Amino acid sequence: MTLLDTALWSGRISTGSWQPGHGGAYDVVAPATGEVLGSIGSADASDAYAASARAAEAQRGWAAKAPEERAAVLRRAGLLFEEHAEEIQGWIIREAGSIPPKAGLETHIAANECFDSSALPHLAQGEVLPSDEARWSFARRKPIGVVSVIAPFNFPLILAIRAVAPALATGNAVLLKPDPRTAVCAGVSIMRVFEEAGLPAGVLQLLPGGADVGSAVVDAPEVGMVAFTGSTGAGRKIGETCGRLLKRAHLELGGNxxxxxxxxxxxxxxxxxxxxxxxxxxxxxxxxxxxxxxxxxxxxxxxxxxxxxxxxxxxxxxxxxxxxxxxxxxxxxxxxxxxxxxxxxxxxxxxxxxxxxxxxxxxxxxxxxxxxxxxxxxxxxxxxxxxxxxxxxxxxxxxxxxxxxxxxxxxxxxxxxxxxxxxxxxxxxxxxxNEQTVSDESQAPFGGTKSSGNGTRIGGATTNLEAFTEIQWLTVRPEIADYPF
The missing domain is CATH 3.40.309.10 (Aldehyde Dehydrogenase; Chain A, domain 2)
Structure with missing residues (x-):
């Protein structure tokens, strides 16, 4: 059986296990020829809301694992992207209309994103702060909880994994919504790699679908952050929703x-x-x-x-x-x-x-x-x-x-x-x-100004740690303090 054997995922989504979605199924089509490459399941909003609740439950156990356990899953994922690169590249070529060198770049960077992210669990997770009180004072990083990743069709694997990998490494659960036109190379491939790498069920869930699914993975109550790459118009709508709901939005949008x-x-x-x-x-x-x-x-x-x-x-x-x-x-x-x-x-x-x-x-x-x-x-x-x-x-x-x-x-x-x-x-x-404008590396912070984004960055250890965690202030006294009440 190959990593992307269609018998595993044909007509299905993944919400802890591979099963039909309530949105039915649709054909995966090669843009170059119109050839039907397979069939993939389609979620609807109800699937997304149920997945979000399931992810919140699975996240608690994942975040509680020892750093070395989370790091090991990310390292194995990187190795699997390398081991199955040729198979994944074949899907990128056919499903996204990519030339082979571009497909090779995608699997190469996907592996590197996982390798780089595998270092995140062992990085310092906070700092000791000075205090005017007789206590210890700490600022410590904690996972956001559930992160929704919405990825586009153009560099489908890279633009999904660059958020999925660091989000998982820092202890979050992830809802992944790929563009429906590239849901195999940007969705199924990532799902299957992390399944084989030993990621616990429910920590990563795959939700191909339309605008209703996109809306649901943004406003689901358990979701604390949305990492979106796509058009400025769609990004504005996501940013507006996240602003109203007081959620973090990392928006990587258009460019001219x-x-x-x-x-x-x-x-x-x-x-x-x-x-x-x-x-x-x-x-x-x-x-x-x-x-x-x-x-x-x-x-x-x-x-x-x-x-x-x-x-x-x-x-x-x-x-x-x-x-x-x-x-x-x-x-x-x-x-x-x-x-x-x-x-x-x-x-x-x-x-x-x-x-x-x-x-x-x-x-x-x-x-x-x-x-x-x-x-x-x-x-x-x-x-x-x-x-x-x-x-x-x-x-x-x-x-x-x-x-x-x-x-x-x-x-x-x-x-x-x-x-x-x-x-x-x-x-x-x-x-x-002395370079053209198209460049991306897993260790480099990526983002834009003006209508190209909202000032957020993804990429590089320090940037990713900041992007996918929240700061909690923690104080400790040797005994209960005296108060005037």
Whole structure:
């Protein structure tokens, strides 16, 4: 039996055991071909509320386990991601439309997230505080309790496990709601890994489903925190609900990320970085390079190099061909990208490369001669579209980069000393000098500013410990104090 043998999970959800959900079941479909890959169970709100109550009960026993026991489960999970990497990657390729190197990156980082999280149980869980009273005073970290993790379709495994692993390591139970379009590679794979790693039943539960399930895993009374990665619109609604219910919300939302290309840059290398930043996974990444801000002295050469890249990159089914770009996730996203390109052209922009598609296979696209009001420049596209604009002065470049509702990731290519001065002026959760905008490591804090998030961070030992625990003040006296009453 393989890790992801369909006999185990076909038509089922996992709420302590694999069983049918009250939402029925739906087909798992390959976006590249329309092939039905399997059937997965769908939860409804009643399943989510019952799972939350069950998780709260299971969490108490999990949090009470010795740190070495929780650490051992996380280490075994990391090893299982490595052992079953090829099988999991096959699902990421087919179900998410990912090219093999991207699928390999996902399983690699998933393992690392588990290995890094396995250190969390043995980290210092608080500190001794000074006190003006005759007592000991402590600030100690305790698990939040039940954490809901809502993950998107684009980097499905990474964007789920980066919250699931540290939440479990710090003693929480987790309700996992993956995007329905990638519920196997971002849900079943994680569930099965932790089952085989020895995680007690009920501590992690898998709830594929629609908006009703998403609402339920946010407002369920036992849930103390929601870790959401997805669109800014959905994130605002979750944040509003969590604010009303006084729950913690970690929101990693959209991005319209800029890459500033300075004078004197190596144009060939800059264009290579730009191509990766804009077209990796068909541009369906929150960190995708969505705005190219290029100095006028290298603008023409840069555009020509980027167009050459676009025309040369193969597009097709990554499960059967060696390609650079696979399919967009569904027909709706394909229509959206096509509309953005058509509107850009109608507004006077030039489609210098691409702009066409066959089914869900969208050609890498370069757009020039646009202004700030053009939709292709102003909006997050979530497709393989690279809008390019020129600048004359550093002040203009900084102003263009910051003139955006989002603040997730910015790349600066060129002279390091100039780039460092510019970096200090950028409003962004991440800045990469001489790198493109798409970058993530398990040990690095990840998050954005403005409409890219609510200032929270996930990633790295200190950050994760803070993210998934609460502080409790504890005082101890050798005997009962004297009081005036």
């Amino acid at each position: 990320n800029a890459m500033i290309v300075l004078p004197g840059v190596d144009v060939a290398k800059a264009a290579s970085a730009a191509a990766f930043g804009s077209w990796m996974h068909q541009g369906q990444i929150c960190m995708t390079t969505g705005r190219h801000i290029v100095h006028e002295s290298v603008y023409d050469e840069y555009v020509a190099a980027l167009v050459e890249k676009a025309n040369a990159l193969p597009v097709g089914d990554p499960a059967s061909e060696q390609v650079a770009l696979g399919p967009l996730i569904d027909d709706g996203q394909t229509r959206h990208c096509a509309e953005i390109v058509a509107d850009a052209r109608s507004a006077g922009a030039t489609i210098a490369a691409g702009g066409t598609h066959e089914g869900r296979f969208f050609r890498p696209t370069v757009i020039t001669d646009l202004d700030r009001d053009n939709r292709a420049w102003a909006e997050e596209i979530f497709g393989p579209v690279a809008p390019v604009m020129k600048f004359s002065t550093v002040d203009e470049a900084v102003e263009l980069a910051n003139d955006c509702d989002f603040g997730l990731s910015i790349g600066v290519l060129g002279n390091v000393s100039d780039a460092m001065v510019i970096a200090d002026r950028l409003d962004s959760g991440k800045v990469h000098i």
